[in-house]
Every structure is written in C-alpha cells, then in structure tokens.
Amino acid sequence: MCHHPKLHHSHAHHLSPARSFRRSKPSSQADRDCVHNAWLASRTVPTRKSSYLVPGAQRPLNKPNIRLAYIIAHKCAFDLVKVLWSLHPVRTTLMMLLNIVRGFFPAFRGYSQAMIVDELQALISSGRFTWSRLVKLMTAEILRRALESLIDSFATTNENIVQESARFFVEYQQVAQRLRLDVPTLADPVVRDCLQESDLFVRSFNGMGGFGLLSPFDFVQLFALLSELASHILVLLSLTGGTNLGVLLLSVLSAIFPLLLSRGGFGSLHPDSSYTQQEARTAERQERLRNLAHSDCHRPEILLFGLGPWILQSWASARKSMLYAEGPLSSKQSVLPHFLGSINISDLLFAVQNIPLLLMLQSSSSSLGSLALYRSSIQSVVFTVGNLLTTTRMAFQGIFLMGAFCAAMNIQPKLEPADEEVECYSSLPNGMKIEARHLSYTYPGSKDASLKNVSFTLEAGERLAIVGYNGSGKSTLAKVILRIIDFSQGDLLVNGVDVRRFSPSEYHRRVTTVFQGFSKFNSTVRENVGFGYIQKLGSQTAVEQAIRLGEADTFVDSLPNGLKTKLDASGFEPMTYSSTPSGVSQPSSSRVHHGLSGGEWQRIAISRAFMRADRPEIDLLLFDEPTSSLDAHAQNRIFDTIDEVSRSPSGARSKTVIFITHRLSTARRADKIAMMENGTITEFGSHEALLQKGGSYATLYQASV
Numbered sequence: 240m241c242h243h244p245k246l247h248h249s250h251a252h253h254l255s256p257a258r259s260f261r262r263s264k265p266s267s268q269a270d271r272d273c274v275h276n277a278w279l280a281s282r283t284v285p286t287r288k289s290s291y292l293v294p295g296a297q298r299p300l301n302k303p304n305i306r307l308a309y310i311i312a313h314k315c316a317f318d319l320v321k322v323l324w325s326l327h328p329v330r331t332t333l334m335m336l337l338n339i340v341r342g343f344f345p346a347f348r349g350y351s352q353a354m355i356v357d358e359l360q361a362l363i364s365s366g367r368f369t370w371s372r373l374v375k376l377m378t379a380e381i382l383r384r385a386l387e388s389l390i391d392s393f394a395t396t397n398e399n400i401v402q403e404s405a406r407f408f409v410e411y412q413q414v415a416q417r418l419r420l421d422v423p424t425l426a427d428p429v430v431r432d433c434l435q436e437s438d439l440f441v442r443s444f445n446g447m448g449g450f451g452l453l454s455p456f457d458f459v460q461l462f463a464l465l466s467e468l469a470s471h472i473l474v475l476l477s478l479t480g481g482t483n484l485g486v487l488l489l490s491v492l493s494a495i496f497p498l499l500l501s502r503g504g505f506g507s508l509h510p511d512s513s514y515t516q517q518e519a520r521t522a523e524r525q526e527r528l529r530n531l532a533h534s535d536c537h538r539p540e541i542l543l544f545g546l547g548p549w550i551l552q553s554w555a556s557a558r559k560s561m562l563y564a565e566g567p568l569s570s571k572q573s574v575l576p577h578f579l580g581s582i583n584i585s586d587l588l589f590a591v592q593n594i595p596l597l598l599m600l601q602s603s604s605s606s607l608g609s610l611a612l613y614r615s616s617i618q619s620v621v622f623t624v625g626n627l628l629t630t631t632r633m634a635f636q637g638i639f640l641m642g643a644f645c646a647a648m649n650i651q652p653k654l655e656p657a658d659e660e661v662e663c664y665s666s667l668p669n670g671m672k673i674e675a676r677h678l679s680y681t682y683p684g685s686k687d688a689s690l691k692n693v694s695f696t697l698e699a700g701e702r703l704a705i706v707g708y709n710g711s712g713k714s715t716l717a718k719v720i721l722r723i724i725d726f727s728q729g730d731l732l733v734n735g736v737d738v739r740r741f742s743p744s745e746y747h748r749r750v751t752t753v754f755q756g757f758s759k760f761n762s763t764v765r766e767n768v769g770f771g772y773i774q775k776l777g778s779q780t781a782v783e784q785a786i787r788l789g790e791a792d793t794f795v796d797s798l799p800n801g802l803k804t805k806l807d808a809s810g811f812e813p814m815t816y817s818s819t820p821s822g823v824s825q826p827s828s829s830r831v832h833h834g835l836s837g838g839e840w841q842r843i844a845i846s847r848a849f850m851r852a853d854r855p856e857i858d859l860l861l862f863d864e865p866t867s868s869l870d871a872h873a874q875n876r877i878f879d880t881i882d883e884v885s886r887s888p889s890g891a892r893s894k895t896v897i898f899i900t901h902r903l904s905t906a907r908r909a910d911k912i913a914m915m916e917n918g919t920i921t922e923f924g925s926h927e928a929l930l931q932k933g934g935s936y937a938t939l940y941q942a943s944v
C-alpha cells in the first residue's frame with residue numbers, strides 16, 4: 240500500500256457521508272458499463288446520425304427510450320435509492336407513507352364540506368334550525384383542518400430533513416468525483432456532458448421538482464397523485480351510485496380531453512432543449528458574446544480595439560438564428576397542433592359536463608352538497624390527471640439524469656493505474672531520475688503531434704534547462720513529465736519505473752512546480768501561497784518563509800491587510816459598498832480585492848512552489864518560465880534560491896531541477912540543456928558542448944547576447 244497524505248484522508252473521513260455511493264455499490268463493471276451505455280444511447284438523435292442531444296435535453300417518450308429508462312432504473316436507481324434511504328430509514332419511510340396519506344386530503348376535504356352544506360340545507364328546509372348543531376358541525380370541520388395541517392407541517396419538516404441529507408450526499412459525491420478527475424478525463428466531451436447532466440440530477444434535489452427536475456424522492460409524488468386521483472374517483476362513484484356511470488365517464492373524458500390535446504406534445508421534445516450540436520454551438524456563441532458585452536475584465540481591450548459594434552452584430556445574428564430555430568412556427572408540421580392547442584377547447588366542452596349535473600338534479604336523492612362536491616371532484620380529477628402527466632414526464636427525464644449521475648460516479652480518471660498495476664514510488668538519494676524514450680503526444684482534436692520522439696536521460700540531482708522557440712513543445716513536455724497529461728507513444732521512466740504505474744496523487748506529492756499559466760486564486764495572499772503545501776496553510780511562519788524565498792515580501796508587506804489581503808485574479812474587481820455610520824453606503828476600498836502586477840503575481844506563484852520545495856519528499860522542482868516577468872537581478876536571486884533548496888544541508892544535490900526558459904543566460908546554469916524544435920529535442924548537452932556544436936542552440940544563444 241503506497242503512502243498517502245494523512246491530512247487529506249482524515250479530513251475526507253471526517254466529512255464524508257456514511258458511505259460513498261461509488262464504493263458502496265456492489266454492482267459489477269458490466270452493470271456500470273450498461274448504465275453508461277444506456278445513458279449515452281438516450282442522447283442520440285434518431286434522425287441525425289452521430290449527433291448527440293445537448294446535455295439536459297429532454298428525451299422523447301418512445302419505445303427505445305422506455306427500454307433505456309428501464310435499464311437505467313434497473314441497474315442504478317435501486318442502488319441509489321437504497322443508499323439514500325439508508326441515510327434516514329425511518330424518516331424516509333414516513334415521508335413515503337405521509338405523501339400517500341396526504342393524497343387523500345383534498346377528497347376528504349371536499350366530502351366534509353359537502354356534508355356541512357347538506358346539513359345546512361336539511362336544517363333550513365326542515366325549519367328546525369339550531370345553533371348548537373351548526374356549531375357542532377363547524378367544530379368537527381375545524382378539528383379536521385387542524386389535524387390536516389398538523390400532519391402537513393410534520394410531513395413538510397420530515398421531508399426537509401430527508402431531502403437535505405440526500406442533497407448533501409449527492410452534492411458531496413459530485414464534488415468528490417470532480418476533484419478526482421484529471422485533465423485528460425475532463426477533456427473527453429462525453430465525460431463533460433455526463434458530468435453536466437449529473438449536475439442537473441444533483442440540482443433536482445432542491446426539493447419537489449425544483450428547476451423542473453425530479454429527484455428520486457420526488458417520485459413519491461406519483462404515488463401521492465395516484466392516491467389523490469383514486470380518492471376523487473371514489474367520491475364521484477359514490478355520488479353517481481354507479482347508475483350514471485356512462486355519463487360520469489363522458490363528463491370526466493370531456494374534461495380531460497382538452498388537457499390531453501393541449502399536451503399533444505407529451506413526450507415530444509421541448510423546443511429549447513432539443514437542439515443538437517450545431518444549434519448548441521450557436522447558442523454557446525450567443526452566450527459567449529453576451530458575456531463579453533457584460534464582462535468587466537475585458538472592457539479595456541473591448542474599448543481600445545473598438546470591439547463593441549462587432550460584438551453587438553455577432554450576438555444579434557447568433558441570437559436571431561436561435562430565435563428562428565426555437566420559433567413555434569419554424570416547422571410546417573407543427574402548425575396544426577399549435578393552432579389546435581391554442582384554442583381553449585375546455586371552454587367549448589365545459590357544457591358537456593353539465594349533463595350529469597342535470598341528470599342528478601332530476602333525481603330526488605340529489606342535494607346541494609353532493610352537487611357542489613360532484614363539480615369540484617370533476618375539476619380535481621382533471622387537475623390531478625394534468626399533474627400526473629407532468630410528473631410522469633419529469634420522472635421519465637429524471638431517470639436519464641439519474642443514469643448520468645450513476646455513470647459519472649463511475650468514471651475512472653484516465654491517468655489512474657489499475658489496482659493491480661500500481662507501483663509505489665520509492666525515492667533515490669539525490670532526487671528524481673527521469674528517462675524519456677521516444678515520447679510522442681498529440682493534443683485531443685489536434686492534427687499534428689506536439690511532442691515527437693522525445694528521448695533524454697536526466698540523472699537524479701541534475702539540472703536541466705529546456706529551451707527552444709515558441710510552440711516547440713516545452714510546456715507540453717513539462718506537463719507530460721508532471722503527469723498532468725498522458726503521452727501517446729513511448730516510455731517515461733521515473734526512478735526506473737514506468738511513470739504510468741504511479742498513482743498521480745502519490746507522484747504529485749514528490750514534485751513542486753510553477754506552471755507557465757499558473758493559477759491566480761481570487762483569495763488572500765496567505766491562501767495563494769499556502770496552497771503550495773496545504774498542510775502548512777495554517778502556519779504563518781511557513782507561509783512567510785515561502786514568501787521570503789519567492790521574494791514576494793517586498794510588496795506583500797505593503798499590502799493593506801498583509802497576508803490577509805484578498806487578491807483580485809481577474810484584474811478588474813468592481814468596488815463593493817460599505818455602510819458609513821450615517822447609514823449611507825459608500826464605495827469601500829478596504830474590502831476591494833487587491834490587484835497585482837504581472838511580476839508580483841509571478842513571485843506569488845514562485846512562493847507557492849517554495850511552500851514545499853524544501854520538504855524531504857520533494858524530488859523534482861519544475862519551473863516553466865518562472866521568471867519571465869522578473870528583472871535580471873530578481874531572476875538571478877530566484878535561481879540562487881532554487882539552487883539552495885535543491886541541496887541537502889551538507890551541500891550535496893538532493894533534488895532534480897528542470898526549468899524552461901527563453902533567457903539563455905539562465906540556461907547556462909543548468910548541467911544539461913535540451914534544445915527543442917518542432918516538438919522534439921534536437922540538441923542535448925552542456926552549454927559549452929552545444930556552443931561548440933554550433934547548431935540551433937548556438938545560433939539562439941548568439942542572438943540573445
């Protein structure tokens with residue numbers, strides 16, 4: 240078993256819900272693939288081959304999709320609901336039961352009110368009106384209502400507790416899985432879509448069909464609606480006594496028919512969620528242009544380059560084509576149903592519903608209460624059927640989102656080796672030994688390889704400078720060595736072991752780096768630096784030491800709140816307001832995130848790398864143009880510090896160092912220099928040897944001095 244950072248684990252254990260859905264699932268790999276394939280198949284557009292529905296699009300209600308929904312429900316819903324149920328078994332069972340009981344309330348209410356009306360009618364027509372009897376009836380009604388609202392309020396509280404813990408559970412799983420996934424996995428468009436639909440599923444846990452989505456717990460609504468419908472039908476049957484059954488049927492159908500007609504598209508695609516990739520691209524473009532118009536951080540360049548009219552025109556044309564694509568009359572076939580749907584047929588057929596009423600009026604048994612109850616029950620049936628259709632439709636879509644969630648939870652990070660292949664990282668005394676043999680790599684979607692046949696050997700403790708022209712593959716090679724991206728061909732051996740056999744998290748604990756496009760976190764100086772070694776984030780001394788090493792202390796000390804100053808990563812942070820004693824809001828300067836210069840940001844990133852550079856487990860320091868924005872003196876001092884931290888107290892080399900640079904004066908400091916051209920290393924050796932060779936490096940060096 241390889242060693243893993245203790246702090247991460249103890250935290251994760253402390254916070255994690257009772258169990259992880261991923262690990263708790265006993266299902267086989269075949270089941271998991273089955274769910275993933277069913278989810279993927281539900282996204283195909285039958286009329287357009289090799290085209291997928293956009294994430295979140297509604298699946299048409301047709302035979303193939305019903306079969307896919309069944310597969311997903313069978314292979315994933317049961318497991319998921321079981322895990323969710325186990326969070327609060329008693330409360331969840333109660334929630335289900337109470338929902339069914341509550342379904343009977345409306346019919347019960349109508350019945351009780353009809354009884355009161357009947358009693359009143361009897362009292363008045365018999366002429367023996369007494370207040371005491373009326374008060375008795377009213378008291379019974381008040382008690383019934385009190386009981387109803389008591390049950391309602393208990394059920395709501397109970398439901399909130401169940402929903403909240405379920406929501407936390409799924410959100411936790413989602414965030415945990417996101418954090419597990421590496422760059423190559425997230426670059427896969429199918430994975431991205433799966434995660435997006437899985438996000439929608441997680442959002443559905445906002446309770447009772449929030450955002451028009453249905454969580455597995457909301458499925459209980461279906462039972463509640465069915466019990467409600469059954470109770471209304473029972474009331475109607477008891478009123479008509481079975482004699483007027485045909486008329487009752489006519490009445491119900493006449494009420495439901497327009498509803499069905501207006502939902503003629505039941506199961507068909509909702510216009511704005513049905514568009515395919517081409518339309519989705521236009522929608523995305525329109526959104527991007529809109530964001531550009533709203534963005535503050537791009538404002539200076541938008542103004543300077545006069546981009547306003549172009550943005551407006553491009554947005555308008557994208558928006559217009561989207562509107563026409565979404566328009567209700569865009570397709571000729573949809574004209575008739577649209578026209579029919581717009582006629583309120585329920586009004587026309589309303590008269591039909593009076594037939595049974597007339598028949599009932601003729602019979603001697605009819606009373607005012609039963610007539611009112613009959614009327615309201617018919618309306619309730621219609622309303623409930625409508626709700627049932629909507630809920631069924633949402634439940635149907637919900638199954639596919641659930642499939643996405645289950646599939647997303649089982650995505651394996653591409654860089655993670657299979658359990659049986661994992662090899663533990665073992666250190667060498669002087670740092671990391673790296674051997675690259677015929678490495679090649681092509682970015683997904685690119686025609687040309689960015690790395691071609693790269694081979695070199697770097698002994699433990701050596702310093703390597705990678706130099707070369709723009710776009711020659713230096714940063715790509717750095718990312719391959721750092722296991723941020725994989726390689727397509729060749730071998731990369733670290734300390735003699737195939738790097739693919741190391742768990743990336745275990746390997747990453749052995750390196751520290753400054754990326755060329757390092758992160759600027761929108762948070763405090765302390766966090767921006769302390770993130771370099773999260774275990775020491777709380778230690779002011781460690782953070783200050785790293786800041787000193789990175790030479791960031793010169794400006795950090797003068798920031799308004801020192802280490803606590805919030806940094807603005809966007810470069811344009813709008814002012815916030817603070818209230819003055821007089822109660823008037825004024826622009827506040829103390830709460831504004833503080834901007835930094837390019838060089839200052841670079842020093843923050845270097846300090847972050849220094850947070851752990853001197854730790855004993857660090858074997859490789861890799862810097863991708865760390866000092867490109869620094870002046871020559873500062874640059875030299877940073878390289879002196881790198882030299883210092885990569886040696887043991889006795890002065891012996893203890894860490895391997897790789898740096899990428901365009902300044903060839905710094906490249907001279909390295910033991911070996913790799914000259915990269917067009918994705919490959921064309922020259923490799925010491926500064927002197929390469930100068931003597933008189934090749935590309937020598938030419939580049941001559942040009943730079």
Ligand SMILES: Nc1ncnc2c1ncn2[C@@H]1O[C@H](COP(=O)(O)OP(=O)(O)OP(=O)(O)O)[C@@H](O)[C@H]1O
Binds near residue numbers: 713
């Ligand atoms: N994410 C990406 N997707 C596709 N191609 C990429 C990606 N990143 C880089 N490339 C391409 O890979 C090649 C090598 O890029 P890389 O960033 O490694 O060059 P570099 O030598 O570090 O350049 P520079 O000196 O400008 O930093 C370039 O042709 C670039 O266009």
